[in-house]
Amino acid sequence: MFTLLLSGWSGIGLYRVYHLLRKKRLLFDDHFTLVICMSITMLASFLFSMYTILLFPDLYAASLLLGIWIGWKFGALLRTPAQLTGLYNGAMGGAMGTMFGAVLQNPALCRIPVESAAAVDLYSIPFVAACFYSCVLLSIRHSLRL
Template structure:
């Protein structure tokens, strides 16, 4: 993520605001989603702070990428970061306890398998989006 930010900041002046805003939305959403999902899965969810931490981290990621462009994109980056954080947190909660959405999974082995598969899929999705953004920045 830091490499994407440095490359994004370095090449910022080469592109118009519309293209930069689209790239900012994509990397902010997927980065905050991935990080919130991993935080929700790895850390215990018994504390109240664990509900707010992924959203705050998503807002910080959105603010960081959104600050590269003008003021409306900053708001857009913060919004996408917060939404990505909330969605990652919700998916992590459902992966830990499928009964929240009335998904009939009885065995813990099946729950663990679904958790592994979806986290690997999200990691691959984050890698693909990062690669596509780096590829689109090359001039």
Template sequence: MLFSWNLIGLGLVYRIFKKKNLSFDDRFSMTMCMAITMISPLIIALHIELLLPGSLKALFLIPILLGLLIGWKFGSLIKAPALLTSIYNGTMGGIMGTMLGAVLQNPALCNIPIESEAMMTANMYSLAIFTTFLHTLVFILSQINGQ
């Protein structure tokens, strides 16, 4: 179920990406670029962190690299300053999403009182659904602006 939410997010990313490829402006698309690359790597990193098993320690680099990749792809559409901004924001989003996912999986890291195992799973699902809602909201906004 989480994976389907993740796929919906990724599909929206690529739809907007193709659409933005046709029409650029100067300042306009830089703002859009910043907004998209701030939100989407965070949420995709959070979903990946929740999906992957926690035992594989070597996989912690994947969300960060994915954030960098998304930032690069969006930024390379426009100009050099936008490329710099979006790479920076994408990497930051990847790191913060990884952190949030780690806290959600193991609440004792942050001194949060643990209720039970089922409560933690419910927390994970509700936050994932909520972040997907935010993701779609931002993409709808940018789609309105892109036309």
């Protein structure tokens, strides 16, 4: 339930930034396009593939494909050379998020000692990641105004 709320929050933020970038996509230079594409694609695909693994523990391939799809959409939004960056970073973030979600669900994969395996809960790290992600989205919206 908590994961569902977090994913809804992140999804709404991502959708609003997508529309904002779509409205203003003719204003960017190359450097800005590269940075925006890299940072937002990596974080968003990481977070959403982690949520997918936490919600549906069996869909490994689907979460990886979700990361690649996010990268593809953002790259296609901005410019053609940015599409390569977006695709690469989306695949990277998707693979990392899948791994992280699997470790959070089953801490014995990572040989965390048994006494502290109860201390690894499913909620605190995704919550911190979602807070950081919304801070990055805010700073991207701020950097559009500079």
